[in-house]
Amino acid sequence: MTNIKIVAATGCPTGIAHTFMAEEALKKAAKKLGVDIKVETHGQVGVENELTKKDIAEADGVIVAADKDVYTYRFHGKPTVEVTVAKGIHEAEQLIQTIIDGKATVFKAKKSNTTEEDENVSQKSNHSLAHSIYKHLMNGVSHMLPFVVGGGVLIALSFLFGIHSAEPDHQSYSPIAATLNDIGGLAFQMMVPILAAFIAESIAKRPGMVVGFIGGLIASNGGAGFLGGIAAGFLGGFIIVVLGKLLEKMPKSLNGLKSIFLYPLIGILLVGAIMTLLVEPMTTINEGMISFLSNFQNANPILLGVIVGAMSAFDMGGPVNKAAYVTGTALLGEGNYYFMAGVSAACITPPLITAFATLFFKKYFNQAERNAGGVNFILGSTHITEGAIPFAAKNPIVVIPILMIGSSVSAILTYMMNIEVPAPHGGFLVLPVVTGAIQWVIAILAGSLVGAFIYGFYKKRSYLKDQQAKGDEEDGQHIA
Structure with a gap:
């Protein structure tokens, strides 16, 4: 057992919590099962503990627990288990046991005749189409978020000088505010091109990124x-995949020509032509969605709060949560600060x-849970929803609905009070720029x-039932 070596790669869209929770879970499970493991993390700061070619070659199996691109083509020919990052957290032992039992499927990445830079242009995925689409989308979102957060907070800071302080013709104009607003605005303008570029990069590597960026810029x-x-x-990504198949019979000596000339030239031309035709109807759809949400927000804030609250707390940083969060960031770019206020409130609430x-019902939680609860005051206050996951994982059928109720209450009150939050992240750290802080x-x-x-009364009830059951069992033993 101790001779078994496993390598793993973890990554979540935001690269803040799930990535490292999965890493920790896999390491704990490996230690319990007597297996050597090395885990590479794809967090917001980049790749850490990077797997070398030697690490991969010597490994008996690979675990990929990620919702973003972690360069799986490297594991070609290795027994591989590929799952979502959430399963890496909750099912770490089962994943490792699959490798130990020899039940992992050998990963096959179909490579085109290209240079090393774009060798994965036409790789196949072992996942379902739905998961592949989600993984590509989240790769774009994870690279987009730093631009949104950094730019959004700078724009928000400019409001501290006055809501019109960045306008040269206004009496409250401030050069500092204008500079902050301009810099933040530039970062915000990159949101859509970066999103498109890294969706395409996930599908077709570097050649896709170039084409996707241009398509996103047009959009x-x-x-x-x-x-x-x-x-x-x-x-953009699928254009490059198709080009890779059409050009795969070219001589290998021309691989460099394909990468540096043919892919960008043909790809940019095609994506430019198609997006030019699509941009008008897509603009109509985009404006219609914004109008619908704005009207919905004014007409029925309670229902909107329930929807946003339930989505944000349902999987705490997972795909449903991200759908609400990304919608909020998109609306921020359109000047709608109300929607994000409810989303942020709903994301902050679960860890709190x-x-x-654990503070008010201390007696009914063990020491580890009380310690985690204390940490969650910090995580919740800084908009890191994932802190609630360990509690939800122990009894998701009961705990998740409770978290959804709490988040819905927070979102409903936020919408009813017409609060505006111009920053997409940061939790209570951005209170100075919140309208109605x-x-x-x-x-x-x-x-x-x-x-x-x-939640506390549920834990109390469960505790009392357990105590009663133990008492009944002891009474039965005395009678016997």
């Missing part, structure tokens, strides 16, 4: 927004629910306390 300049960026990313529950904190605390007391 952004044409007003097609976030939806146009997604379309451009997938279009667990934190308050005190009300926002009250809304979040209200949802968190509602969820905490429901």
Whole structure:
């Protein structure tokens, strides 16, 4: 058993929490099962503990627990288990056991006759089409988020000088505010092109990234927004995949020509022509979606709050949560700061629910849970929803609905009080730029306390039932 060596790669769209939770879970499981493991993480700061060719060659199997591109073509010919990052957290032992039992499928990456830079242009995925689409999309989102967060916070900071302080003709004009707004605006303008570029990069590596970026730029300049960026990313990636198949019979001596000349030339021409035709209808759809959400927000904030709250707490950083969050970031780019206020409140709430529950119902949680609850005050306050995952994982059928209720309360109150949050991340750190900051904190605390007391009373009831069961068992033993 101790001779078995496994390598793994983990990565989540934001690269903040799930990536490293999966790493920790795999290491703990490997230690328990007596297996050597090396885990490469694809976090927001980049690749850490990178796997070498020797590591991969010597490995008896590979575990890929990721919702983004982690360069799986490297594992060609190796027994590989490829799952979502959430399964890497919750099913680490089963994944390792699959390798130990020799039940992992040998990974096959179909390579085209290209240079090393784009050797994976036409690789096949072992996953379903739905998961592949999600993985490509999340690769774009993970690279887009730093631009959105950095740019959004800078724009928000410019509002501290006054809401019109970046306008040269206004009496409250400030050069500092204008500079902050301009820099943040440039970062925000890169949101759609970067999204499209890295969706395409996930599909077709570096040649796809170039084509996707141009497609995203056309979508952004044409007003097609976030939806146009997604379309451009997938279009650019698959254009390069098709070109790779059409050109694969070219002599290997011309591989460099393909990479540096043919792919970008033909790819940019095709994506440019197609996106020019698509940009107008995509713009209409984008504007229609924004209008629908804005009207919905004004007409029925309670229902919107329930939807946003439930989505944000359902999988705590997973695909459903990201759907709400990415919609919020897209609307930020359109100047809608109300929607993100509810999303942020709903994302902050789950870890605070667990934190308050362990504080007020301390007796019914073990020491490890109380320690985790204390940490969740920090995680929740900084908009890191994933802190609630260990609590939800122990009893998801009960705990997740409780978290959804609390998050919905927070989002509903946020929308009803017309709070605006111009920054896409940061939690309470961005309070100085929140319109209605005190009300926002009250809304979040209200949802968190509602969820905490429901969760706490559930834990109390479970504890008392367990104590009663133990008492009955002891009584039965005395009678016997």
